[in-house]
Amino acid sequence: MKTIISANYIKKMAFLALASISTIAFAQETEEAKTKFEFSGTVDAYYRTNLTAPNGEDAIAPGSSFANLDGFALGMANVIGTYEGEKVGFVADLVFGPRGTDAIFASPMYSATGDIVNQLYVYWNVSEDITLTFGNFNTFLGYEVISPASNFNYSTSYLFSYGPFSHTGLKADFDLGNDWSAMLAVMNPTDLTELNGTGDYAVGAQLGYSGQFLNFLYSQGGFEIDFTGGFDISEDFFLGVNAAHFSQEDNGGSFTGVALYPQLKTSENFTIGLRGEYFMTGDSFGNTAGIGSGSDGDANVLALTLTGSATIGDLILKPEIRLDSSSEDAFIDNDSAPTSSLASVLFAAIYSF
Template identity: 90%
Template sequence: MKTIINTKYVKNLALAALALITTTAFSQEEEEEKTKFEFSGTVDAYYRTNLTAPNGEDAIAPGSSFANLDGFALGMANVIATYEGEKVGFVADLVFGPRGTDAIFASPMYSATGDIVNQLYVYWNVSDDVTLTFGNFNTFLGYEVISPAANFNYSTSYLFSYGPFSHTGLKAAFDLGSDWSAMLAIMNPTDLTELNGTGDYAVGAQLGYSGQFLNFLYSQGGFEVDFTGGFDLSEEFFLGVNAAHFSQEDDGGSFTGVALYPQLATSDNFTIGLRGEYFMTSDFFGDTAGIGSDTDGDGSVFAVTLTGSATIGDLILKPEIRLDSSSEDAFIDNDMDPTGSLASVLFAAIYSF
């Protein structure tokens, strides 16, 4: 009798354990399903002032994108919703604020206050080596990006500012193995992200190896080749590189630039970095090109930006000093006289969630 009772007890214990394991497995599976849908993003603000030029009503700024407002200023709120399935998923990336408005400058067609879509795409992992992406996605060219948390320097380069920001279309990414990758894309003309509106299309391509990327873009008679990469020269020292050349058919002008990004980590929570950039235009659409140029649209600028990056949990603090020197008198000094140089400083705070 004792043996039978013990046997029933063991059976009951085994069934209870199996039920517990099954319940735990289902709970873990449900939890895994829940974690596939996530929210993330950033919020940023900054203070900017000129050292060698007027502020306030007569304030000027470098000719690159973002971080160009005077005094205490807003960046943007960036809210990203993602769903990552086994084979398919989506990204809905929304932006609110001056930086976001500048990032989607060519998009607003359905709202009096401007669009809020930075990226909006679906993707399909066709296999372990092939992914198709359809919709609106940030450009694959260049070292810098729209998100302030993903850049080391808070202000942006001329190379970034003159290159495309976003594309809408279809791209196919390929993992070629042995650290090689490739990408092919067909898209609307550059920065036309809500609809086409022209009947023309752009084509893009990328070849990558171990974190180094060679990019190509052809859009409405303009061709751009871009190299983006970086090298860990030691555990503490990193060197980023970006170089690009753009030319427009039928004497539409061209630009060429190169930027180096040396960065030294002095501790787990602080890194100091420099961006040194040379950027030049030639007959660039026959206008001032935003960097200071002559009547033929020819000009150049050399810009040095020194940035510190301090991390406090999810908060990043970035003090920055920037020196821009143009081949023409593109700026003004404190006496309101034309000059070829501008010195400015800013302090930015970026929170990531």
């Protein structure tokens, strides 16, 4: 009798143990599934004022994108939802505010809510070495990006402002091994992100090696070649590099620029950096870029931006002083007279979550 009771007891304990293991495994799988879907993003605001030009109603700004508003101003709220599966996933990246509206200026063509979609794409990891992405994604060209948390300088360069912002199409990324990578893409014409509307298509390509990228884009008769990279000179000193040339077949418009980004980490929570950029245009691009245009249609600008970056938890504070010097009288001074230079300062706060 004792033997039967002991056997039943052992069976019950074994059943309870198996049930416990199953419950724990199910809970772990559920928790793992939950962690695949994540929310992240940023919120930013800033104060900007001119030193050598009027503020208020007559305020002017450099001819580059973002951070051009006067006084206390809003950047954007950026909310990103991602799902990362073993093979497939998606990104839904929404923006609200002036910076977001500027970033997707060509989007509100079809829907009333089109001006909030920064990125919207799905992807498929075909293998360990190949990933296909389909939808709307930020451009692969250039050193700077739309998100202020991912740039060192808060204001943006001319190179960033006059390259493409986003593309809609299909791209394939390849891991070639030994730090080499490649990308091929077919897309709508530059910045047409909601629909095509033209019947034309753009093609893009990228070749990368150990953090250095050579990019190519052909869209509606315009060809751009771009180099983006950076080097760790020492443990505390980094040098970023961006250089690009664009030319348009039909009207001969073009731009060429180079920007260097030396950054020195002075403590665990503070880094100081300089963006030194030389940007020149040909034909119609001088006036478009807001740097003036001579009688031959050519213009150039030297822009120096000194930025400090202080980190307090998830908050980044960025004081910044910027000097733009053009070959033409593209700006005005405090007496509203034409002048070739503009000095301005700003202070930005960026929170990441």
